[in-house]
Amino acid sequence: MQKQLPETTNFMRQVEINRTIEGNYPLAKLVRLGDTLLSNEGDVAVKLEFGRSVGFACLKARVSAKLLVTCQRCLKPMVTEVSGNFKLALVNSEEDIELLPDEFEPYLLEGEEQSIIDLIEDELLLSLPMVTVHETACSDFMTSQEKAIQEAKEAAHPFAALKALKDDLGNKAS
Numbered sequence: 001m002q003k004q005l006p007e008t009t010n011f012m013r014q015v016e017i018n019r020t021i022e023g024n025y026p027l028a029k030l031v032r033l034g035d036t037l038l039s040n041e042g043d044v045a046v047k048l049e050f051g052r053s054v055g056f057a058c059l060k061a062r063v064s065a066k067l068l069v070t071c072q073r074c075l076k077p078m079v080t081e082v083s084g085n086f087k088l089a090l091v092n093s094e095e096d097i098e099l100l101p102d103e104f105e106p107y108l109l110e111g112e113e114q115s116i117i118d119l120i121e122d123e124l125l126l127s128l129p130m131v132t133v134h135e136t137a138c139s140d141f142m143t144s145q146e147k148a149i150q151e152a153k154e155a156a157h158p159f160a161a162l163k164a165l166k167d168d169l170g171n172k173a174s
Helices: 011-016 116-127 140-156 160-173
Strands: 020-026 043-053 056-070 077-091 105-108
Touching (some): 011 043, 043 116, 056 116
Antiparallel strands (some): 020 043, 043 056, 056 077
């Protein structure tokens, strides 16, 4: 079982010691994300790697979670897997942002301690699909639509008339 992570830390101190932090956060601690969920049970798996890249203090991270949400098609509960990777350059001023290579997203440091929870919650919110729906037909309407589309495809097939004729002849011979 992975350990539960701290809610805040000094990002620059973590960069200095080139630290990797790995563990879980309970979904219940992610208040803004909780507003979009049917249940806040479960955990978010997190891996944070602090270090330096091309002369900048940076944070590379991966987050993933299984979330219980509402299918927007059938309005029933469904589980969706959400994950995100990001690479942040830790900067102290807006002027430093101009110097960043394209591979980084800027993260403006404010104060000694930074919130890991807010950072993780932001990434999960950005990773959520715009509309959550089941991968297969999940309502009577969608099932009938898929059936109608399949029948239309079969009827449009160039040999559909020959197949129907063959089927009719086969039935008469029996």
